[in-house]
Amino acid sequence: MKTYKLGFALFLVCLIGCNGKKVNTESEGQKVMQLSRDWSKLAATDSLEKNLSYWADDAVYMFPGQPSLVGKQAIRQMVEKSMNIPGFRVSWEPISVSVSESGDMAYLLEKSQITVNDSLGKPKTEYNKAISIWKKVNGDWKNVVQMWNSNPTDK
Numbered sequence: 001m002k003t004y005k006l007g008f009a010l011f012l013v014c015l016i017g018c019n020g021k022k023v024n025t026e027s028e029g030q031k032v033m034q035l036s037r038d039w040s041k042l043a044a045t046d047s048l049e050k051n052l053s054y055w056a057d058d059a060v061y062m063f064p065g066q067p068s069l070v071g072k073q074a075i076r077q078m079v080e081k082s083m084n085i086p087g088f089r090v091s092w093e094p095i096s097v098s099v100s101e102s103g104d105m106a107y108l109l110e111k112s113q114i115t116v117n118d119s120l121g122k123p124k125t126e127y128n129k130a131i132s133i134w135k136k137v138n139g140d141w142k143n144v145v146q147m148w149n150s151n152p153t154d155k
Helices: 002-018 025-043 048-052 072-083
Strands: 055-062 089-099 105-117 123-137 140-150
Touching (some): 025 089, 025 105, 025 140, 048 072, 055 072, 105 140
Parallel strands (some): 055 140
Antiparallel strands (some): 089 105, 105 123, 123 140
């Protein structure tokens, strides 16, 4: 009888403990997509601190032909240099999102474009595809991994 009571008690503890609130992954996904859109609009400005606020402190940025940038300080240096390139503009649009069942991780597939002036001062645009991974940090969504490469068919 003691075994039965103990088993029943464990069952109740599990039932109560496992009956957490279900995360609305669709709603969380829409939040992350909107954050990405807002960030893209902000990237057109020269607000370095606001741009950096979207990255987690330990974020990783990977782009073609270059070593990965690890941490917000390394990313800061890249953003500062980019802002000083003549004609530099960047924008992107999220295409799709997938959110973990726990609601604390998500990834976005995105289309982006980067424009810089060529040697004659004429704007040249590169079209790209990207993936960004987001994580909840202290309740806020932050970008933790950003990676992109060229997508010449997306002009």
